[in-house]
Amino acid sequence: MQFIYSGITSGSIFALVALGFNIIYNTTGIINFAQGEFVMIGGMLIYTLLSIYGLPFLIAAPLALIIALFLGALFERVFIKSVRSPNEIKLITITIAASIILRGLGMVIWGRNSLSVEAYIPYKILELPAGTLTSNSLLVIIVSLITAFSLSLFFKRSSLGKAFRACYDDKVAASICGVDVSKIRMLAFGIAALLGVIAGIVTTPITYVAYTDGIMTGLKGFAAAILGGLGSFWGGVAGGLLLGIFEGFFASVFPSGYKDAFAFLIILAVLFLRPKGLFGKKKAERL
Amino acid sequence: MRKINYPFLIFVLIILILAKFLIKNEYYLSIVIFGMFNAINASCFNILLGYTGIISLGQAAFYGIGAYFAVTVAASFGINPMPAIILASLFSALAAFIVGYPTLKLHGHYLAMATLGFGMIIYVLMNEMAFITGGPSGFLDISQFKFLGISIYGEHSFYIFVAIMFFIFTVLFEMFDKSYLSYKLKFIKESEFASKSFGINIFKTKLIVFTITAGITAFNGGVYAYYSGFISPVSFNFNYSIELLTMAIVGGLGTVSGGIIGAAVLTALPEFMASIEDYEMILYGCFLAVTIIFLPGGLTGLIKRITGKNASD
Amino acid sequence: MKKFTLVLIILMMSSVSYAEIRLGALFSTTGPASFLGMPEKQTLEMLVEEANKNGGINGEKIELYLYDTRGIDAEARKKFIRLVKKDRVDAVIGPTRSGSTLAIKELAGKFKMPLISCASSDRIIEPINPFVFKVAPSDMFAVRKIYSYLKDNGRKKVAIITAQNGYGDSGRTALLNEAEKMGIDIVADEKFRDNDRDMTAQLTKITEKNPDAIICWGVGPAPAIVAKNYKQLQPEAMLIMSHGVASKKFIKLAGNAAEDIILPAGRLLVAEKLPDNNRFKSMLVKYKNTYEERFDSSVSTFGGHAYDAFQIFKKAYKISVKENIEMIKAIENIKGYLGTYGEFNFSQNDHNGLDMDAFIMLKINNGDWELIN
Numbered sequence: 001m002q003f004i005y006s007g008i009t010s011g012s013i014f015a016l017v018a019l020g021f022n023i024i025y026n027t028t029g030i031i032n033f034a035q036g037e038f039v040m041i042g043g044m045l046i047y048t049l050l051s052i053y054g055l056p057f058l059i060a061a062p063l064a065l066i067i068a069l070f071l072g073a074l075f076e077r078v079f080i081k082s083v084r085s086p087n088e089i090k091l092i093t094i095t096i097a098a099s100i101i102l103r104g105l106g107m108v109i110w111g112r113n114s115l116s117v118e119a120y121i122p123y124k125i126l127e128l129p130a131g132t133l134t135s136n137s138l139l140v141i142i143v144s145l146i147t148a149f150s151l152s153l154f155f156k157r158s159s160l161g162k163a164f165r166a167c168y169d170d171k172v173a174a175s176i177c178g179v180d181v182s183k184i185r186m187l188a189f190g191i192a193a194l195l196g197v198i199a200g201i202v203t204t205p206i207t208y209v210a211y212t213d214g215i216m217t218g219l220k221g222f223a224a225a226i227l228g229g230l231g232s233f234w235g236g237v238a239g240g241l242l243l244g245i246f247e248g249f250f251a252s253v254f255p256s257g258y259k260d261a262f263a264f265l266i267i268l269a270v271l272f273l274r275p276k277g278l279f280g281k282k283k284a285e286r287l
Numbered sequence: 288m289r290k291i292n293y294p295f296l297i298f299v300l301i302i303l304i305l306a307k308f309l310i311k312n313e314y315y316l317s318i319v320i321f322g323m324f325n326a327i328n329a330s331c332f333n334i335l336l337g338y339t340g341i342i343s344l345g346q347a348a349f350y351g352i353g354a355y356f357a358v359t360v361a362a363s364f365g366i367n368p369m370p371a372i373i374l375a376s377l378f379s380a381l382a383a384f385i386v387g388y389p390t391l392k393l394h395g396h397y398l399a400m401a402t403l404g405f406g407m408i409i410y411v412l413m414n415e416m417a418f419i420t421g422g423p424s425g426f427l428d429i430s431q432f433k434f435l436g437i438s439i440y441g442e443h444s445f446y447i448f449v450a451i452m453f454f455i456f457t458v459l460f461e462m463f464d465k466s467y468l469s470y471k472l473k474f475i476k477e478s479e480f481a482s483k484s485f486g487i488n489i490f491k492t493k494l495i496v497f498t499i500t501a502g503i504t505a506f507n508g509g510v511y512a513y514y515s516g517f518i519s520p521v522s523f524n525f526n527y528s529i530e531l532l533t534m535a536i537v538g539g540l541g542t543v544s545g546g547i548i549g550a551a552v553l554t555a556l557p558e559f560m561a562s563i564e565d566y567e568m569i570l571y572g573c574f575l576a577v578t579i580i581f582l583p584g585g586l587t588g589l590i591k592r593i594t595g596k597n598a599s600d
Numbered sequence: 601m602k603k604f605t606l607v608l609i610i611l612m613m614s615s616v617s618y619a620e621i622r623l624g625a626l627f628s629t630t631g632p633a634s635f636l637g638m639p640e641k642q643t644l645e646m647l648v649e650e651a652n653k654n655g656g657i658n659g660e661k662i663e664l665y666l667y668d669t670r671g672i673d674a675e676a677r678k679k680f681i682r683l684v685k686k687d688r689v690d691a692v693i694g695p696t697r698s699g700s701t702l703a704i705k706e707l708a709g710k711f712k713m714p715l716i717s718c719a720s721s722d723r724i725i726e727p728i729n730p731f732v733f734k735v736a737p738s739d740m741f742a743v744r745k746i747y748s749y750l751k752d753n754g755r756k757k758v759a760i761i762t763a764q765n766g767y768g769d770s771g772r773t774a775l776l777n778e779a780e781k782m783g784i785d786i787v788a789d790e791k792f793r794d795n796d797r798d799m800t801a802q803l804t805k806i807t808e809k810n811p812d813a814i815i816c817w818g819v820g821p822a823p824a825i826v827a828k829n830y831k832q833l834q835p836e837a838m839l840i841m842s843h844g845v846a847s848k849k850f851i852k853l854a855g856n857a858a859e860d861i862i863l864p865a866g867r868l869l870v871a872e873k874l875p876d877n878n879r880f881k882s883m884l885v886k887y888k889n890t891y892e893e894r895f896d897s898s899v900s901t902f903g904g905h906a907y908d909a910f911q912i913f914k915k916a917y918k919i920s921v922k923e924n925i926e927m928i929k930a931i932e933n934i935k936g937y938l939g940t941y942g943e944f945n946f947s948q949n950d951h952n953g954l955d956m957d958a959f960i961m962l963k964i965n966n967g968d969w970e971l972i973n
Contacts, residue, residue: 094576100575101572114632219403257764264405275397314685424769519673
């Protein structure tokens with residue numbers, strides 16, 4: 001049953017990425033193809049802050065998060081806002097362009113090789129029924145859960161969060177009520193970047209980070225979002241965890257090379273059979 | 288049917304002939320040949336995206352299917368290259384039909400993701416089914432290319448073959464662009480709702496276009512495999528689909544010259560960037576972003592504006 | 601007649617003054633094999649610079665054309681064609697990776713370009729292509745060394761986990777072939793890819809079969825992840841790596857998980873620890889010190905391949921000029937050359953020149969290499 005533990009670990013990362021997709025999708029209707037690149041940047045940032053500047057983790061991590069918010073907002077202004085007369089094709093392709101640029105920047109700034117960071121907490125192996133879990137993996141799971149809960153509290157309780165939800169439901173009505181839709185969009189990207197960077201920070205001690213990591217992470221995160229139902233908050237979390245577990249199970253049964261294909265089979269299966277996903281929302285239109 | 292742009296076709300023909308005489312160095316000739324392969328693929332992508340509004344992020348898979356199917360069938364059954372390539376083209380069209388049937392009912396980003404998923408699955412299969420494809424190390428057993436008994440080998444003879452292939456394709460594309468079919472597709476792209484009420488069977492039309500472009504791309508892939516003498520999955524991955532997207536958009540969506548110009552610029556780019564190779568990716572992304580934001584008509588649109596041509600195409 | 605002779609003399613002089621040796625090189629300085637390719641690049645550049653300072657070879661300066669293949673076989677092909685057609689080099693050293701070498705093997709023959717590869721797969725020289733040589737010892741020898749060691753320690757049940765690339769493929773073939781001959785029982789056969797991030801699935805399948813030893817065959821960050829995952833699963837088996845990870849970068853990436861790993865490697869890694877009467881010791885120590893001083897990083901056996909390749913090129917060039925024979929024939933005539941991996945004895949049928957003596961067994965202890973007997 002080892003695959004359940006490694007599945008939940010990788011699934012937590014997918015969940016965070018899926019949340020990022022959902023927030024942007026709900027606020028703007030855009031699918032951000034560069035979401036995976038935020039994860040890569042997260043890993044690169046923490047590497048730079050820890051290994052190059054030698055900052056202690058308790059300073060480096062919050063700093064990375066603040067940079068993430070800023071980067072996300074910048075991303076929105078530079079790429080999304082500047083597209084005049086936006087239509088669906090333009091918006092999809094501009095995020096693709098953004099992901100290429102971010103990848104290229106990653107390569108130029110940090111090189112082509114895999115970079116590693118030291119574990120943030122002492123390395124321990126936890127013996128669990130039918131398997132083991134490392135302390136790093138446990139950290140990934142716990143951080144992801146805390147992030148998801150905090151985010152959902154933010155949306156439920158805070159006034160800013162309520163403004164977000166107003167935008168989800170009806171942009172025009174929200175702006176009539178005084179919600180600054182433009183600012184909310186910027187914030188949405190900021191939060192999505194934040195989620196990506198958190199994922200990048202916790203996963204790097206385990207999997208290292210390289211400039212190409214964003215592609216697969218983004219695609220699998222998107223698969224998780226679709227599985228759970230595009231736009232659904234807890235759907236994204238559930239989708240992520242389920243995808244991780246199924247993928248792990250798949251890898252233990254079939255030759256492991258096919259593992260990657262699995263996420264894409266899921267995308268196809270969901271899109272063809274049940275586009276709303278498991279917990280889909282009203283926004284899932286096919287037409 | 289509108290008037291065919293003969294000056295344009297003659298212009299292309301002259302360039303092709305001039306290139307053959309002016310470029311003696313096999314290395315630069317090979318770059319032009321790669322450029323032509325890319326131009327055909329990018330034009331097919333353009334037909335899908337620029338004319339019909341289909342974002343096929345898995346388009347590279349058809350290129351790869353054409354390449355692998357042709358060389359595998361030729362090696363296993365001892366078939367000659369050209370028939371093998373034709374078979375590969377038909378197989379790819381069939382695959383496109385099967386995949387397209389459920390996929391083309393989707394729209395926008397759902398469609399993009401579905402095609403991407405398909406492309407990725409093919410890529411994994413290319414890597415994993417090593418007993419057929421040779422896996423990540425590639426397929427080495429490619430025989431010499433023979434067409435109608437003539438052995439075609441080396442840059443000079445391949446250039447002639449590929450240039451003829453490319454020119455025929457361009458002529459057909461130009462005819463397509465001026466035909467009623469292209470209007471139908473652009474109508475669908477503009478508004479599916481309106482075109483449906485006009486009586487157009489959207490789904491059937493899309494499926495036909497998807498199938499045919501897959502077949503053309505696969506044919507291209509087969510010839511590419513024989514030219515290159517070596518194929519490996521890495522040439523047919525998601526990155527290549529994105530390159531085609533960039534070529535089509537930068538060149539100009541919905542135009543005949545779009546794929547050609549885009550491919551020309553982006554194939555030649557690495558050659559000028561040899562010393563600053565590292566920045567190639569950023570430049571690529573910037574070209575794409577700048578085109579989307581500031582030049583929706585791509586380079587073709589820019590040229591048309593400069594030369595004051597009628598932009599109502 | 602005078603004018604004609606004058607023109608002829610001028611032409612001959614100009615051709616002589618433009619004469620220079622053009623050497624091409626293809627290394628994976630970036631990408632998953634970068635910790636092989638980078639030392640190779642640095643070593644070659646260092647040697648060419650040193651040679652040119654001393655007047656080049658036979659008084660001719662060497663012009664080096666070095667390209668990065670990024671670890672991608674198709675890219676190696678592209679750059680090789682460029683070296684042949686555009687840069688018009690006299691010979692090519694490299695590539696780093698087995699897959700890349702195999703991808704250009706028949707091109708080397710087609711373009712009649714001497715190729716001295718730094719990769720190890722046996723398929724590079726079998727079947728023999730008159731233009732293709734390699735300076736890295738065959739995987740077969742490494743495997744035999746590993747199996748001998750295992751048998752001496754009473755371990756016969758072996759699980760293998762290999763990379764899905766030219767190098768891993770070659771290793772896997774050697775592991776399977778030699779197992780039968782040497783009485784080793786292979787109980788599991790798993791694979792991973794260069795960019796995989798998690799191998800617990802494969803390792804779990806392996807531990808279920810209770811092997812005595814697990815042999816991992818790959819390069820780059822992936823084997824480091826295998827080591828980490830292995831440590832987490834805590835199997836009873838011994839973990840053995842291939843010479844593909846014989847670099848300090850591997851120890852850095854794997855961290856604690858590198859401890860106690862056993863691998864076959866070249867003597868270069870433990871140059872100083874060799875007994876003084878070892879005939880390779882002085883040359884190895886000299887290279888090690890020069891390299892480490894200049895590049896401020898530990899020497900690796902991969903840099904050693906580039907070292908050997910260049911020395912062989914130099915020797916062959918001199919012979920080919922002196923005896924007016926082709927470069928490839930000159931290489932085949934080289935015998936008794938003491939290189940970083942052992943003594944090279946080339947011939948028409950042996951385009952590698954090394955034997956099993958090339959490898960010694962090492963263990964990673966406290967983040968450093970240790971000789972074991």
